[in-house]
Amino acid sequence: DAGVTQSPTHLIKTRGQQVTLRCSPKSGHDTVSWYQQALGQGPQFIFQYYEEEERQRGNFPDRFSGHQFPNYSSELNVNALLLGDSALYLCASSLVTSGDQETQYFGPGTRLLVL
Amino acid sequence: AQTVTQSQPEMSVQEAETVTLSCTYDTSENNYYLFWYKQPPSRQMILVIRQEAYKQQNATENRFSVNFQKAAKSFSLKISDSQLGDTAMYFCAFKPNDMRFGAGTRLTVKP
Numbered sequence: 001d002a003g004v005t006q007s008p009t010h011l012i013k014t015r016g017q018q019v020t021l022r023c024s025p026k027s028g029h030d031t032v033s034w035y036q037q038a039l040g041q042g043p044q045f046i047f048q049y050y051e052e053e054e055r056q057r058g059n060f061p062d063r064f065s066g067h068q069f070p071n072y073s074s075e076l077n078v079n080a081l082l083l084g085d086s087a088l089y090l091c092a093s094s095l096v097t098s099g100d101q102e103t104q105y106f107g108p109g110t111r112l113l114v115l
Numbered sequence: 116a117q118t119v120t121q122s123q124p125e126m127s128v129q130e131a132e133t134v135t136l137s138c139t140y141d142t143s144e145n146n147y148y149l150f151w152y153k154q155p156p157s158r159q160m161i162l163v164i165r166q167e168a169y170k171q172q173n174a175t176e177n178r179f180s181v182n183f184q185k186a187a188k189s190f191s192l193k194i195s196d197s198q199l200g201d202t203a204m205y206f207c208a209f210k211p212n213d214m215r216f217g218a219g220t221r222l223t224v225k226p
Contacts, residue, residue, distance in 0.1 A: 033213075033214070035214075040218075041218055041219075042119075042206050042208075042216030042217050042218050042219050043160075043206070043214075043216045044216070045213045045214055045215070048213070056212065056213050058213060088158065090160060092160075092214075102148040102165075102210055103148075103150070103162060103165055104162075104214065105162065106152070106159060106160035106161075107159070108157075108158060108159045109158055109159070
């Protein structure tokens with residue numbers, strides 16, 4: 001049973017650049033959520049995708065955008081990178097139609113460093 | 116504001132002993148879900164235990180159990196028979212709509 005996978009594992013960018021992070025959900029899952037985890041802090045919710053639509057959004061600027069594909073995989077895009085965007089980006093998946101839809105399963109994350 | 120507070124930044128416990136991690140939250144919602152996640156140094160977030168707010172019975176998962184006090188908005192995690200592999204960051208989270216996490220408690224299990 002394939003778990004949540006994310007790519008790349010590490011990424012270094014410079015201020016002003018754009019970045020795309022990728023996530024494949026756990027086998028059978030249809031919903032993907034993205035989180036930003038700054039060093040020493042708990043994850044913060046960015047947004048959630050279901051049926052290729054943004055379903056919920058946290059308190060993040062429009063520079064953060066996403067996409068979900070028909071195979072349920074997802075991308076997180078961040079434009080005009082700032083130093084403060086340096087963080088671990090976590091993807092989590094869940095299954096809306098299950099009795100356990102509230103439980104999210106996390107990937108290993110992508111460590112982004114903005115210089 | 117819907118927030119989660121973990122008041123213990125760091126804790127330690129001797130192997131085989133019991134430890135309790137505290138968590139409180141603030142919400143006006145009546146229906147929500149509560150979770151404890153573990154994040155080892157390898158950084159992958161692993162679900163430890165979950166609790167539905169409408170259930171009065173405390174959840175148990177092997178050596179892990181919770182003490183859920185809805186009126187007090189408290190959701191503590193008890194780890195019995197602590198093992199070296201329990202060393203990790205532990206995050207309390209609750210989900211009224213989107214998932215809210217606390218700042219975490221770093222637990223070290225000492226041999």
